[in-house]
Amino acid sequence: MQKSNYTNESITALKGADRVRKRPSVIFGSDGLEGCQHSFFEILSNAIDEARQGFGNEITVIRHFNNVITVIDRARGIPVDFNKKEQRYNWELIFTELYAGGKYENNTADIYEYSLGLNGLGLCATQYSSEFMEAIIHRDGFEYRLNFEKGEIAENGFVKEPKKYRHTGSIIKWRPDLDVFKEIDIPIDFFTSTLKKQSIVNPGVKFVFRDEPTDVVHEYLYENGIKDYVEEISLGKNLSSILYFEDSGMGQDRDDMPKYKVKAQVALTFNNEVNCLEYFHNSSFLEHGGSPDKAVKNALVYELDKFIKQESKYVKNEKKISFIDIQDSLIIVTNSFSTVTSYENQTKKAITNKFIQEFLTDMIRKNLEIFFIENKEDAIKIVDQILVNKRSREKAETTRLNLKKTLGNKIDVTNRVKKFVDCRSKDPNVKELYILEGDSALGATKLARNSDFQALMPIRGKILNCLKADYDKIFQSDIIIDLVKVFGCGVEIKTRHNKELDTFNLDNLKWDKIIICTDADVDGFQIRTLVLTMIFRLVPTLIETGKIYIAESPLFEITTSDQKTYFAYNEREKNQIVQQLKKKYTIQRSKGLGENDPDMMWQTTMNPETRKLIKVSPEDVLSTERMFELLLGDDLEGRKQFIEVNGEAYLEMLDLS
Template identity: 30%
Template sequence: MANENDYDGGEIKILEGLEAVRKRPGMYIGSTSASGLHHLVWEIVDNSVDEAMAGFCTEIQVTVHADNSITVVDNGRGIPVDEHPVKKIPTLEVVMTILHAGGKFDNSAYKVSGGLHGVGISVVNALSKRVVVQVRRDGNTYEMEFSRGKTVKKMEVVGTSDSTGTTVTFWPDDEIFETCIYDFDTLHNRLQETAFLNKNLKIVLTDEREATPHVEEFCYEGGIIDFVKFLNEGKDVPEAFKEPIYIEGKSDPDAPVAKMGEVEVSLQWNSGYGENVMSFANDIYTPEGGMHLEGFRTALTRVINDYARKQNLLKEKDANLTGDDVREGLSAVISVKLPDPQFEGQTKAKLGSSYMRALTLKIVTDGLVDYLEEHPKPAREIVKKAQQACKARNAARKAREATRRKSLLETASLPGKLADCSVRDAELTELFIVEGDSAGGSAKDGRRRDIQAILPLRGKILNVERVGDHRAFSSDTIQSLITAIGCGVTTSAGDGGDFDITKARYHKIIIMTDADVDGAHIRILLLTFFYKYMRPLIDAGYVYVACPPIFGIKVRNKIHYVYPNGRQPEDEILRDTIQSLGLNPDDNDEDGKAKDGKITKKRKGYTVQRYKGLGEMDPKQLASTTMDPKTRILQRVSIEDAVVADRAVRELMGSEVGYRREYIEKHAHDARFLDA
């Protein structure tokens, strides 16, 4: 029997081929959740986009088949199929089965590229139960088949072809992923973004999971100019800013390869108060920015201040405008291309290539100086908007300070009818933000008083998308939220204010609203507030949405609760649940009202109750279905969720009526149980 303290060579495991990927998939694709599942598509598409950036691909087709397999087709050069000089097997097999085998290392095949630098497609192979690759080149069509990283069908010629390109079809491995169901909106948004970043590249997305295949086509002649216009859809854009500013430039042609790069920037101001600047490096979104974003921000602030001084719009006694001031209401896209990008972290959230800061700074400075000199009217409006932002920022600072002083004074009774918990360890405590006094009362009675705090809100929170910081921080409801949570706020530009996440009084902040139209409205407003003023809480995973049941099916004396699943309409979920209980969903039903006024449907052998409001459940029901850590369902809010919510508020509650009309026409068939 081996001694447990023995540690020798036999303890060291060597993972051959792609076994390491299957053993630790999170190291390569981030997670095995839906995010990781979709990452497989991005890796294949990124290879096709690399061909487009190299000038060899004009169209990419992505198809979701009925069984949730994916096919990606491009008209690039096609993966090489000749014998690899070192491995002595087809190069296609090398690319598919060996990590770090690709054409992205010496800049000969690709001057710039995204993807995982020779890792991407082999990782997809490792994490798929089946992969079929067809390559069209040299007048032939070649095919190989793989399974879980292993070659199961050697390369063979299966036909002729008068075109070139690569077709990859893969079936994600259900032994690896928590779900193998692709979300159309996630695919749609990412592929549209890719088309924006690659001018004139045509991308076609087809979903064959519907009776009639759903097809979306993206192709943008204006590239990132169209992207910025898209970001500003639903917002009021003043006449002076109707046409986005566009700046592009390259490094000196004599610069060493390691210092080469291209910079492309488009920007446009709207009459709003937030900042929406998106940065990309080789088409990879860098949510934490990096050197290219630093260069852009520095150039923008410096050039606008210099212009304002030169035109005497800023007097000698006036302080310089800050970055927050000049970026208020700004939507911008920064896209850089470079041969060997250095990212901070495996997730590539931040560009670390230091020379891109100086290159971006120079190109944006030169382009913006020329624009302001050639367009005096928009230039003056830019300065004027920044000056107004400066005044509002000072007013917002005073409102924030007043809120903080008020918070410090209210030690005995925190605002907003907060029922606090007794435990003071933030890692253990939860704050439920509840809609209305009725639901708040049930939640207070049903909570765990040691770790769960309740903050009822009266009515709808202020729509912070349409007001400035000073107005938002003057709102009693928002002051209650800020004071209860305790960590302060950022400014709408995202990098000011007094935010300190270490002072957060709860590490779970749970939005708990009614399962109706008003509840959804309040939820989206709260998400927008957190995204705009407390985004680090979302990044840290502190913000959640509660999932209360939508129906209760009472059979004899037991209630079976029915929850939304995000995939089916509510009536279908109800029907499926009734059938799973061995009951007949087609029995004639009779609407009735219980003594407490709750709407019910009485059927043979059971009763169905629709929970339109949290207050319709007694404290014990609310606790067991929605609040008890052992039985509840919570959805953690991600930045992607918050961005979608932010855009929804902008479009559905902004000044443009057309977006609301389009949304209603598109989603009217999905309506269920609308309020009378």
């Protein structure tokens, strides 16, 4: 094995564009799509910094064919001419030097004190990582045109011409390089989401997005910023008025560190149907929050817990609320700015400033306290809902643990499901489970079934209506627990307060088909509906993936004088068969599954070649449930009206003989 030499000459330094092109994740956080998206945001950030200081109130982003992007602003234009101080052209500094920019010096501090980009990395790094970049800049009575290829200035890449125009600004057009990023096809959703967020935190600035491949144009403008946004999210269903406040201050992260300025805006409300937590800092959306997120959690838990105690809303020995109980009904957006910002990294998805956290915590606590004093009725409405969230969560957690314990045990000799009759096959791709009405049906189907692949599960009486019961009551039902155990795939629960109960995994389903088999009478139809309702509430994916069937059992057995037998599944079929018969016949109405002989049961209900199965769709469950409510529920007037309007259509199905 040849050994490599590690000498003084082994050490090399990346220079120029290679500093980004060979290590894009250092600057952009990733060499994949996320990093490519961040490179776009670096260009957008420069335009936003200008607009927020009053230089241009419209920013346009164009998504061209072949992943080419353009950002247009109407700001002052990037200074790119000769710099006497540095004895170089500014375009060299800005487009080809990392950590070069106009936001370092003290004389620009007031203008750029709340800037997104103070590190001088974005424009240069994006240029370095592009297949090409073209810049057109209008400034000082000139039009400047720059062209770069693969991070290097192109031949004749800098052109300066005098121009008469009425505006200043910059047009940056580029294509991210596949030699740098693994993926460069930024989806429309990213552009629209980013521009909408920026319009929210930059009131009065209009953002326009044009997508050339689809010819779609979006415009975003929030005159009142985050307050308008919270109102939009809440859809008019908020429990209280929208609380908006803003403040500014000065502080430091450590006693030995310099002080810096902070200003912040907060808009919040409470809503039982929608929740949202979003944080922005220096116009950058903080996906992971950091300091603002910690401030919101600390302040809200403290103030709401204090008010609950004041109003004696806790029951004896009850645990205090947690933030998750508040979050379920909270809409809050914070928009903060600071002259010194500590980001977790260059991607700016979280900030870590201790003073910003302390400032926001005090600001939110103070304003919430005043709001609760001045709006006590709203405050009580809010804490009552939060206590409902808390108690629902705690009940769901207890139910989840009990459910996990109950469903976690495998069905074996020591943990049998009462009266469940398994089949011999272990292959879930061929196995069928028949859900039967009562013990009598179990006896008949035991003799009729193919025990290689058909299993049987009788249910005792009518099960709980799962659309009307809460989960706590549902999971106290032995019949329902037994059915869920036999299915083997757990339960899927997506409601806000009961997500902890979700244990569903379709891969664990033990059956290719689940077949509901009940008598062809009113009681049988109602049991069928209740089983379907239970499946629809607890495991709807089984319906959506076509796993649930109904076995139609015949209503009539028609026997001719030469001993031929015909089966009719309703009055219409019976009348059609009788009209075609030329011989004498007898008609016997079905007495129920339990009284059918095995041969008839196999032929009509269980034989894959001759049985009649109906695949259930989600619409079937809802329409059937509504019909049973109408025909069997408490709405007498509704039932009367339905029969008056629709009864004629069912006359030929009536047994009037």
